[in-house]
Amino acid sequence: MGPLIPNGIIPIEWDSIIAILIGIAFGFILESSGFSSSRKLAGVFYGYDFAVLKVFFTAGIVALIGIYYMDYLGFLDVAQLYVHPTYLWGAIIGGVIMGVGFVAGGFCPGTSLCAVAIGKIDAIIYVLGIMIGVFIFSEFYPLFDELYTGSFLGNITLVDSLGVSPYWLIFIFAIIAIIAFVVADFVGKKIKKVFY
């Protein structure tokens, strides 16, 4: 049956409308769980708040388990889902830049827009920085082209590259997540409470 739009159950014209609705819901939940505060987001790097780790890891596990159950029951075809292509070195370097920006600025791109929406000045500066970065990247694209499109590995997933059963991978991933939560709690208790 699913995915709904590629299989024509929902007409493709609804694509953007659904995206806007999901985006609004996502932004609302980010803001209401406090993710528009750069102090909370940066907390995961300094060890006084692990909400980011917990929320995104939980979301990942819930989605993973849910998708594979739906696939098992025939509601969704995993093989039809879009897998983002991997450009290895581009991803590594981009990830490092994004990580530095995350620690330094205290936002990831999504939460920064969320914080702009509630009028945080640091977030506005942050988004301006993103815009400048986008501008530089597009103006100097020929320089980055080789990095950007090089070391292309195709639309691969962990299941493809490790060659294990996806079900075992999910199980191991769930265990890793729970261990990470326990360790995060343990670290959180050791570190001096920061009021923010």
Add this chain to the structure above:
Amino acid sequence: MINRNLVKVLSFRYPIIAAIFLILAGGLVLLPKYEKQKGIAPQELLNKSTSPERYISTDQLADIIINQDPSYIFVDVRDEESFNKYTLPNAVNIPLKQLFDEDLVMYLNQDQFDVVLFSNDNFYADQAWILCNRLKYKNLHVLKGGLNEWYNTIINPPFPNENMPAQDFELFSARKAASMYFGVAYPEQAKKEVKAPIKTAPKKIVPVKKKKKMPVEGGC
């Protein structure tokens, strides 16, 4: 008023969620695996097989060939020997055994042309049709009745009885015309040798003037 029992349960909320994750993820590992059916869903296959577009009649086919419609590919699924003996004009031979040969499959797995499958009957062509449809190939048709029907209707159309309706006679003449296109000769079409008239010297005709009867003159 605080519900103390609820508070007690909720203080374990993280271990409970963790346990749910483990149970669900473990469930995925332990669930019996089954081979997923690939290709189109049975319901869709059923719809396609009952669709009127599945079959193409010999009359339609003759029309397509005579009008040289470029959007059709004719695929003969019989073996090569039969193909060499007789086939439709411009047909491609893809024997059923070699249906999915890599260099032949491009005729079937495309969406620009309409493909007409045929064999002696429509039996093998139907099998090829089902197999290709399972693989989601598009625009496939089967020649209804196959080459036998083709022979019986187009190449050698039955002459209608005199008590049959006029449409049958029209159909017959259309089929007869089609068969002539495909090279069938009819006895009445064969030219009778007209004997050239032997030229003989024309007789000289000497007009003899008849004596005009004189009108009766006079009289008393």
